Amino acid sequence: MDFARYRPHVIATLSLGLPLVGGHLARMAIGISDTVMVGWYGVDALAALVLATSFLFILMMLGAGFGIGVLGLLAAAHARDDRTEIRRATRMALWLSTIHAGLIMPLFWFSKPVLLALGQQEIVAQLSQDYLRIAGWGAGLTLWAMVLNSYLASMERTQVVLWITLAGLPLNIVLNYALIFGHFGAPELGVRGAAIASVTTQGLTLAAIVAYALWLPQTRPIALMKRFWRPDWPAFRAILRLGLPVGLTLVAEIGMFVGSNIMMGWFGTVALAAHGIALQIASITFMFQLGISNAATIRAGQAQGRGDGAMMRDAAKVVIWIATGFGVLTSLLFIALPGPLVSLYLDPANPDSAAILSLATVLMFWAALFQLADALQVQALGLLRGVQDTRVPMWLAGISYWAIGLPAGYLLAFPLGMGPAGLWAGLLIGLCVAAVLMLRRFYAGLARGDWTRARAAG
Numbered sequence: 001m002d003f004a005r006y007r008p009h010v011i012a013t014l015s016l017g018l019p020l021v022g023g024h025l026a027r028m029a030i031g032i033s034d035t036v037m038v039g040w041y042g043v044d045a046l047a048a049l050v051l052a053t054s055f056l057f058i059l060m061m062l063g064a065g066f067g068i069g070v071l072g073l074l075a076a077a078h079a080r081d082d083r084t085e086i087r088r089a090t091r092m093a094l095w096l097s098t099i100h101a102g103l104i105m106p107l108f109w110f111s112k113p114v115l116l117a118l119g120q121q122e123i124v125a126q127l128s129q130d131y132l133r134i135a136g137w138g139a140g141l142t143l144w145a146m147v148l149n150s151y152l153a154s155m156e157r158t159q160v161v162l163w164i165t166l167a168g169l170p171l172n173i174v175l176n177y178a179l180i181f182g183h184f185g186a187p188e189l190g191v192r193g194a195a196i197a198s199v200t201t202q203g204l205t206l207a208a209i210v211a212y213a214l215w216l217p218q219t220r221p222i223a224l225m226k227r228f229w230r231p232d233w234p235a236f237r238a239i240l241r242l243g244l245p246v247g248l249t250l251v252a253e254i255g256m257f258v259g260s261n262i263m264m265g266w267f268g269t270v271a272l273a274a275h276g277i278a279l280q281i282a283s284i285t286f287m288f289q290l291g292i293s294n295a296a297t298i299r300a301g302q303a304q305g306r307g308d309g310a311m312m313r314d315a316a317k318v319v320i321w322i323a324t325g326f327g328v329l330t331s332l333l334f335i336a337l338p339g340p341l342v343s344l345y346l347d348p349a350n351p352d353s354a355a356i357l358s359l360a361t362v363l364m365f366w367a368a369l370f371q372l373a374d375a376l377q378v379q380a381l382g383l384l385r386g387v388q389d390t391r392v393p394m395w396l397a398g399i400s401y402w403a404i405g406l407p408a409g410y411l412l413a414f415p416l417g418m419g420p421a422g423l424w425a426g427l428l429i430g431l432c433v434a435a436v437l438m439l440r441r442f443y444a445g446l447a448r449g450d451w452t453r454a455r456a457a458g
Contacts, residue, residue: 009318013295017322019158021291023149026165028287030172030201037176038194045191048127051120052111052191056132058254059107060139063100065247065390066093066239067146071294072301072386073242074154079305083222086151088235090224093147095231096239101140108136127191134195141202148209154298155218164208172201245394246385252394256401260409260427264420270352271420274360277345278424282367282374285330289375292323293382300386300451309452312387316442319379327375331368338364359420366424373431380438387451389441396437405430 031053039046070093077085107114111132115125149161175197182188189196213219257279264275296319303312334341342360346353377400384393409426412418418425445451 006314006318009299009315010322013292013299013315013318013322016153016156016158016298017292017295019162019291020153020294021288022162023158023165024287024290025284026162026169028284030169030198033169033173034176034194034198037173037180038191041180041190044123045127047121047124048131048191049194051115051124052128052131052135054258055111055115055128056108056135056139058251058258059104060142061250061254062247063097063104063139063143064146064250065245066096066100066243067143067150068250069093069243069246069385069388069390070147070239071150071154071297072304072388073239074150075298075301075386076305076388078154079302086154087222087224088232089239090147090151091228092232092235092239093150093243094144094228095236096243097143097147098140101143104139105136108132108139131191131195134192135198138195138199138202141199141206145202145206145209148206148213151219151224152209152213152216153294154301156298157216157218160212161209164205164212167208168201168205171204172197175200242388242390245390249381249390249394249397252397252401256405256427256430259406260423263410263413263423267420270355271359273352274342274356274363275420275423277342277356277360278363278367280345281334281341281364282370285326285371286374286378288326289323289378292319292326293378295319296379296382297386300383301388304387304451307452309446309449312451313446316383316446319383320376323375323379324372327371331371334364334368334371362421363424366421366428369428370424370431373428373435376435377431377438380435380442383442384438387442387445389445389451392441393438396441397434400434400437401430404433 034053035046035049038049070089073089074086077083077089108129109132110129112125112129115128116122120128152158152161176194178184178186179189179193179196180191181193186193214225261272261275265272296316299315299319300312303309303315338361339357342357342364346357381393381397384390405427407426408429409423412422412425413420414422416422442451
């Protein structure tokens, strides 16, 4: 093996990916801090926050496709030094993010009837609506931040965004402490206080990212905000075609796990708690894979912009090596130490803790198997997004998760009697199918030379 050949790709992937991993973990930590602090405030408030943030997350992820999908296009444009394309694509991604945020706001404002129709309790539905009417204003801020993150990441400027995101964590905690509980002379607002803290943190974080993106000498010639209000309908349509399938792909995967949550609830609260803990632990390690996938998108986009098939092949190989290596390590960790990991989430005084620990330990075995399948499918998606191939992967994701993964989970868990483990086995099958189909599509296109020829977005 020629290590000298691959060493530059390893360095480039890790230098791009690790700050992105840190950013994902920081955003996750902000969400965890909200959950913990609202949990201290009250049970009804916690239930409302969990319900509201799930509602908000699904709707927002549909619009996140514009910020995520544009990353490969921007990386390719930077490789060609095409400033006009960079400006047009970024502006229209910001436009579409704004439009999406406006379209979903009424759903947040009138969320209580929707939640009641879904069988939620009156008090929880009301508190959820109170939260969403404030937190919904942060959706547009977050979507703008995603677009600008891609804009900066495509220029390999990821570290400053990481530090800005990390700075938001203590700010969010302090604001939560003041506004949820009524400290420092602030009013006691409960879940509304958590929403105000989130929107404030999102707004200040976005302001810092905008300031950096406009100040950076490398970006000044692009003139991103010059005549920002002028529409560019060809670019608008191109980004819509590119980003909407990405958003639908995200919703398809999220929907599979939401469906698994619902079905796991049919086994009772102990099973649902064990399921939630195992998923939370797996989600933490997934942040590494997600950051490397973002780096894969940039590297594939750069190779496409240069028309360099050899670079794309080598970069893809390195991405898959890194992802697989980390997946093997986390799999071994989950198999060797399931009890200690799960115990971090449990109160020994809780009479249900022993039952939750027992079941969650079993589910951690399936979480270990998840690591490789999830790693490969998200890296394949990252590579395909890098070459602006998003529509066919959307259909592949829908088939893998909804036509195969969820039905397989239901069949194994209920008719075939495997119980909660069967549900996880079905999800694993869905992820494996997605990984195989996505990798096959990427490498087939690479072999044909599709990804290094000029092609339309989407």
